[in-house]
Amino acid sequence: MNLWYRIKDMLLDWHDRIMYRIAGDEEFELPVGKIVFIVVTAIILIGGGFFVVRKLFFSGGGDERQEQVAQVRVQRIKKENFTEKYAVMGTIRGTIENDMRFEIEGTLARYNFSEGARIGRGAIIASLDPKDSLSKASYAKSKYNSEKASYFSAAQRMKVYGELFKMKAISETKFEEAKYETDSAKERMEAALSELELAQSNLEKTNLFAPSGGVLAERLIQAGEFVTPHDVVAKFISGGEVNFEVDVPEKDVEKIKIGMKVKINCDAYQDKDFWGKVREIAPTVKEKTRTTIVKIEIPNDDGQLRSGMFARGDIFLMEMPDTITIPQDSLISLGNETRLVPIVKPDPSVPNRGMVELRSITSGQTVSKSVIVQDGLNENELVVVETQTQLSDGLPVQFTEVNPAGNETVR
Known part of the structure; x- marks a missing residue:
């Protein structure tokens, strides 16, 4: 600043001298070297001032704008097999549990x-001591054989009496007596046969099949x-299948349908998955627990699952192959139908830099915290999942790619 005032004073001094000499009509010569020095110095000062102004007001503003670039976290869109599961726990039961007597x-x-x-x-399965039953069966068989012999004898006599009656050799009374004895013998034989069959049945019943x-x-x-x-005497589980019985809160019962696939795990077989399907949903709700019993049928041909085992399972409520989903927080709703999703179009010339595009999409069902995208997004595009800035179409951003778990992706 002192140099500037010195130049100013010098210029004024030369101005006064020139004006004085012109007024006195004196002839004078202007020193060329001093004039050049003054002009060059003025140019340097003007240029330096321009540089300072530009540095202060333009370069600083650019840095400020650079610092204002929005920071966002993005997730790369991938098509995956989407499943919605419902976790349950319960007890393994036999499909049919028989009380054996x-x-x-x-x-x-x-x-x-x-x-x-x-x-x-x-x-x-088990047997009773057959001694008494064997004795009764043996006695019944002996009695039957005796009555059977008596009947055959009476029947043979009846036949002879019949021939004699036709020949008028015996009276009708004798013939009727023979007939009566035969019928009586037949009845006794049939009664003995019934006793034998009962005794044999009781003998067979000493075994539990x-x-x-x-x-x-x-x-x-x-x-x-x-x-x-x-x-x-014993409990017997019929069939090659078992039931996985679980209690489902009444508010969730409507989600579950007959035939849904279920994956089951037991503590006894921690490295093995068992698969079944929903077979039965109870029509009633327990008053004390406000839950409904759901029975899941599991094949058990090898007999690994035993009644009474504790198990956990996942009921597959929904399965959709090759599906695009985005976090629910990434969806921008405008009215009842318009859905926008902020995606980032990377700048190929600057790493991790890009521009926001608010893309209109067609969304489907919302499951947990994910939204199914039916149309509008393509695989490998970058969708914004986290930002501290209000996003708009065309906004430049600096992005960090993360995986679905929220961890930064290393590339």
């Missing part, structure tokens, strides 16, 4: 299978104890 009373002699054993249809193929779940009475037809 003997039809007659007696002393339990033995079990032929251990608990958990797989048993074929018609196999003998499996009603179908299945698993012996539990033995309840020890060998040597006396049992009656009212006593449950």
Whole structure:
């Protein structure tokens, strides 16, 4: 600034001298060297001032605008198999659990299978002591054979009497007596046959047969104890399938439909997945728990799943292959039908720089915190999932790509 004032004073001094000499008509010569020095100095000062002004008001403003570039986090769109699951937990139960009882009373002699054993249809699970039944069956058989012989003898005599009656060799009274004896013998024989069949049936009932193929779940009475037809001797699970029974809150029951696929895991087989389907939804709600029982049918041909096991499962409410989904927070709703999604178009010349485009899309169902996109987005485009700035069409941004878990993608 002092130099500037010195130049100013010098110029004024030369101005006064020139004016003085002109007024006095004096002849003078202007020093060329000083004039050049003054002009050059003035140019330098003017140029320097322009540079300072530009630096202060233009370069600084550019940095400020650079600092104002919006920072966003984006996620790359991928088509994936979309599934919606409903988590449940419950207990494994036999499809048909049978309370096995003997039809007659007696002393339990033995079990032929251990608990958990797989048993074929018609196999003998347990047996009573057959001594009394064998005695009754033997007596009934002997009595039947005796009555049978008496009947054949009476029938043979009846035949002879019939021939004699035709020849008028005997009276009608004798013939009727023979006929009566034959009918009586036949009735006694038939009664003895019924007793024999009952005795043989009771003998057969000393054995407890499996009603179908299945698993012996539990033995309840020890060998040597006396049992009656009212006593449950064992529990038997029929069939090669089991049920996974779960309690579902009443507010969620409407989500579940018959036939839905279910994946089940048990603590006993942590590395194995069992698959089943929803077989039955109870029509009632438990008053105390406000839940409904849902039964899931699981094939169990190898018998690994046992009644009473605890299990967890996922019911597949929805399955959609090759589906595009975006976070619900990325969707901008304008009215009832217009849906916009901010995507970033990368600038190929500047890494991690791009421009925002508000893309109109057709959205589908909202599941949890994800929205199914039916139309408007393409695979590998970048959708904004997080920003602290209000986005607009054409806004320049600096972006960081993250994966669906929210972690930064390393490239």
